[in-house]
Amino acid sequence: MKTKEFSVDFTRFAWLTASTLISASSFAQVEYHIDLTQPDHHLAQVEVQFPKTASDKLTINLPVWRTGKYQVQPISDGVRNFVAKDNEGNVLSWERTETGEWQVDLSKPTQVTVNYQLYANELGQRTRHISSTHAYLDSSAVFMYSPEYRDEEITVGLSVPKTWKSYSGLEYGDNKHSFVAPNYDVLVDSPIETGISQHRSFSADGRDYELVVWGQGNYDIEQIVTDLKKISGEAERLWDDYPFKRYVYIVHATSGARGATEHLNSTVIQLPRFMFRERKDYLRFISTASHEFVHTWNVKAYRPAPIATYDYQHETVTDLLWLAEGSTSYFQNQLLLSGGIMKPKEFFEDLAKRVNANQKKPGKIVQSVKEASTGKWAARGGDYAHNNSVNIYSEGYMASLALDFSILQQTKLDKSYRDVHRNLYRDYKLPKGYTADDIKAIATKLTGESYDDWWQQHIESPLTIDFDELLAHAGLKVNTGDKQKVDAGMSLDGRHNSLKLGRVQKGGPAWSAGIVFGDEIVAINGLKVTAKGFKKRLEDFKAGDKLEITLFSDDQLKTVTLTLAEQAKDKLKITAVKSPSKQQKAFLEAWLGIDWPFDEEGKFKK
Known part of the structure; x- marks a missing residue:
């Protein structure tokens, strides 16, 4: 059953008062409560109170996918003992009508209270996880909703062990274990971390930040705070302002689970507990943090039109996931580089690995990034995918690189791919959404040239890049060595x-x-x-x-x-060309926002 259209710009209204969001004729409120006081067996009890309903049925849903992972998941399989009651405590009859949907029968207008048991042991999926020391709650996998009340104000209360503390990008309610949200869409995109954790608060560029780390490990929490501050300051290289006032980094030091997910006002990052200290491991972590931070604009403030309004019960196909994810990957290390967190040598080592992987992937001559985007919901890894497919992240990175260099060339270094995203943030904020034609129109506006042919060759067809020819514009070349x-x-x-x-x-x-x-x-x-x-x-x-x-x-x-x-046998390397011109040096500086990083011998400056 399709949810009703949601048309408020929820990347902005999370920070507005609820009174400005609720219409004059509607003061309904949905109240959630989750009992986590006996967490040892990954179980919780959830209660939802829905406002008075006049219809003969109330549709109640649990999403079948979570934001940030474009794949239908068996989320509702973790629900048992579903019970619905009216405002007098009478049990109401119901039936399961779809995956993730319950239809409750109503004989008269009444408030409806729903209770159910929740099993939460999916840490690596970043949906829900309850243990003796914490609970991570992505609301799309925890809290049911009714399409009828999707836009209404929400309160969330938690019952937790005495030693636990609770954090979220949501505003706090009447205590430190309660939160409020202007509607369900904000709740879904604002995960809650509660438990025994380390916590730091800091400010950067007029914004408040929190770092919450669950789990022991070999991380240096003070170093993480120092670098997160630097990342925040670099955001202005891409956008004119920030879509949030407060942002929460949730970090899980795990026994093996890894990955990350972006959210409206926060992110969750998972890494095995002893994979923080070594430089290569730390760079992987802080690069992931940068990636998710970029997502706060790219995907959470503006995203492709088909998914501008999330349909939580069905997959929604778009041909621009390569831009949503791939360009985020493209920018993540640039923020680290310009912020002084990543050295130029490390940046180009990462780029070399990406070029090498691209050149060795047979799927790049089979599938375009457009097709990879539209097929993402059904994509899977493995041998066939390697030989016949491309990845929206890695291939989207390369498409972003090619588009960036094209715009830099066409405008004689006056404009770049950053200006495309700056325009998207300014002119296509949610709920508007953007299309492929909008991207081409922005590129044409920046350069004065049509991008129809370029789009067909690079996005709608398998992407072919001559990296030596491309990188030569920035005074660089690809070197594979002799061994x-x-x-x-x-x-x-x-x-x-x-x-x-x-x-x-x-x-x-x-x-x-x-x-x-x-x-x-x-x-x-x-x-x-x-x-x-x-x-x-x-x-x-x-x-x-x-x-x-x-x-x-x-x-x-x-x-x-x-x-x-x-x-x-030698690792592919990206090095400076011999005797680079002033124009090539200027190109690299305009591209990455740093000074020419090589000495006269072509080695990285110390």
Whole structure:
């Protein structure tokens, strides 16, 4: 059942008083309460009180997906013991009509109170998790709503163990374990973290911030605060102002779960507890924090028109997820670079890894970023995806890079891709939303040139980039080095002691030999091979050697001949061209907002 249209700019009104949001004829309120006082078995009891309803049925929903993850999930499977009662305490009959939908029968106008048990043990999904030390609540997976009251003011009360403290981007209610929201859309996009945690408050650029860290680990919380302050200041390089007054970083130091999700006024970031200290690990963490912070504008303040109003009960397809996610990835490290958090050498090492991955992905010649966007709801990883698909994040990054360089060239460094996003934030704030034609129109306005052909070649067709030619505008080149190693075009699935193949590269040596995903290697040239020694064994040969590979394929033993190829052993690097011109140096400075980072010998300045 489709929800009614929601037309208020909720990226802004989270900070307005509720009285300005509720119409003069409507003062209804939805009240939520969740009991977390016995959290050991991941269980909670939820109560929702809906206002007086005059119709003969009340539709009650739990979303089938959460924002930030464009995939239908079995969220409602964590609900049991659903009970609905009228204002006199009488039990009301109901039936399940759709996934995530309950229809309650009403014989007369009445308030309706719904109770249900909630199971919450999906930490890695960042939907809901309850344990003896905390609860993370993404409201889309916790609190049911009625489309009839989606726009009404909301209160949320928590019953928690005495030692717990509660945090959210929401405004507090009448105590430190209660919150208020102007409507359900704001509630959904404002997760709640409650439990035993470390907390820091700080200010930057006229905004208030909080950092909440759950879990022990090898992180340096003071260093994190220092760098988060710097990220905040760099936002003005992209946008003219901020869509929030207060922002909350929620960090989970976990036993293995990892990932992050953007929200209206906050983010949640998960990383294994001992993956903060090493420089490469910390850069991964702080880059993720930057990514989610960029999302506060790109996706939460403006996003593609089809998803401008979320339909929580159905998937909604858009062809611009590559821009929503890919350009966020594109900007994340630029904020770290210009803010002095990431060194130029580290920035270009990351760019080199992205270029290398792009060049080695067979799917890039098969699928466009437009098709990857429209297919995101049904996308999955694995061997087929690698060989026939692209990722909206990584390929969206490359499309953003190409568009940025095009605008810089066309305007002689006067305008850039940043101006596209500045225009989106200024002119297409929610609930308006933007389309592909709007993006092209902005690019045309900035450059004076039509972008119809460019769009067809780079967005609607598989994206092909000559990186040497492109990066030369900024005085850079791609260097693969001289050392070579053999390439079999296959890799194991990564499980301990497993010799099953997790990937077979399309067009590579294994592919040409008839080896397929899931085959299990037994021997090379008649000698047994182990998972631990597989890579080392291949290093005993050289490119052009023919190997007899014995394997199980669909439980049948067979032997095939594989001819090894050659690939670069050295890591791909991005370095300065010899004797870069003033124009090339100026291009890089306009692109990244930093001074030329190389010395006269082409090495990074210290």
